Amino acid sequence: MTRHKKIEGVYIHEKAIVETERISGGTHIWAFTHILEKAVIGKNCNICDHTFIESDVVIGDNVTIKSGVYLWDGLRIEDDVFIGPNATFTNDIRPRSKVYPAEYVKTHILKGASIGANATIMCGITVGAWAMVGAGSTVTKDVPDYSLVFGVPAKIQGYVCECGKNLIFENTTTECACGKAYQLNKDGVVRKK
DSSP states (O other): OOSSOOOTTOEEOTTOEEOOOOBOTTOEEOTTOEEOTTOEEOTTOEEOSSOEEOTTOEEOSSOEEOTTOEEOTTEEEOTTOEEOTTOEEOOOSSOBTTBOOSSOOOEEEOTTOEEOTTOEEOTTOEEOTTOEEOTTOEEOSOBOTTEEEETTTTEEEEEEOTTSOEEOOSSSEEEOTTSOEEEEETTEEEEOO
């Protein structure tokens, strides 16, 4: 194992342990981070101090992972995702010491989603595109696109724009102050083109 790989266009702090070479340009990896051999990390990511990433983890482009986050096998993170400090992910529904499943449960964090500090994300769920999970929440079921969820367990408390502002629906359509328009239907919120 090489303690400190050199990857063109990638900044790796001298106190990080990086075992994978599958990291794209513009990414920064800070001190006391450990990334295992087969992990995949996209371009322009920021992986902050004291982060651990297992081998069967795929991270898209422009992702921010704040300090104290551990990403376990089976996690899939799409582009433009924000993961707040000390957010917790799981990958085994019924864990037992020294008992290993043939395959870990997959969890998906879709494009543009934000996970607040100290939130817990149970395995096997999908956090939808541009959704926002409040700090300290426990997410036990799928989160629809553009949903704002918080609480224990997390519940839909409203909807958010891609810019992060609250969406207020007076009927089934709304327009954010940033100019993006949305439609509310029985399946949730969709952005109007």
